[in-house]
Amino acid sequence: MSERTLAIIKPDAVAKHVIGDIIQRYESAGLHPIALKMVRLSKKDAEGFYSVHSERPFFNDLTTYMASGSVVVLVLEGKNAIAKNRDLMGATDPKKAKAGTIRAAHGASIEANAVHGSDAIETANFEIGYFFPEFK
Ligand code: IDP
Ligand code: MG
Numbered sequence: 001m002s003e004r005t006l007a008i009i010k011p012d013a014v015a016k017h018v019i020g021d022i023i024q025r026y027e028s029a030g031l032h033p034i035a036l037k038m039v040r041l042s043k044k045d046a047e048g049f050y051s052v053h054s055e056r057p058f059f060n061d062l063t064t065y066m067a068s069g070s071v072v073v074l075v076l077e078g079k080n081a082i083a084k085n086r087d088l089m090g091a092t093d094p095k096k097a098k099a100g101t102i103r104a105a106h107g108a109s110i111e112a113n114a115v116h117g118s119d120a121i122e123t124a125n126f127e128i129g130y131f132f133p134e135f136k
Contacts, residue, residue: 003081004034004135005118006127011069012112014038019072022102022115029088031076035132043067049130052123058111065111073131082124085117 009022026033041049046066053059076085090101093110097103107113118124129136 002077002079003121003124004075004077004128005031005081005085005124006116006131007031007074007076007085007118008116009072009074010112010114010116011065011071012108013106013114014070014072016106018106018114022106023074025088025102026074026076026085029084030078031081031085031088032078033074034077035075035135036072037131038070038072039131040070041067049127062111075128075132075135082118082120086119089115089117 007026009019013019013022023033043063046063047054047059050059050063050066053062056062078084088102090097090103090107092103092113094103094107094113095110097107102115103113105114118127125136
């Protein structure tokens, strides 16, 4: 079934100049961008986006990091887009991510791990609406 998911190319990957490589991987996997923008998140923007993690010990570091440089935010559409993008991304910790995944290729650390991808239909709907209210 065709689905939509929200992806973010995080500040570490933007700084490494691998935006093009990552978008190529999405497109080659049949995940087609239907919305895309480059933005610099404020700390408050990052906190709102990651509010499900507000009780986690790394919340402050994570939201500071997400506001530390520009990011690219995309809505990707395709068959099983949510699960497919999670497979393409690899494990949260790049050291544990399978070879060939985006995080294995480009992630610097468990925090600066190159990309975000929605993990379920409900979170995808929230995250898409957070950045692209017109797609709600
Ligand atoms: P996910 O991005 O693979 O879905 P989540 O558990 O949802 O992983 O965590 C959200 C983000 O928080 C991660 O992508 C990573 O940037 C950061 N993060 C997760 N676990 C840790 C940690 O143990 N230390 C520091 N940052 C973390
Ligand atoms: Mg997650």
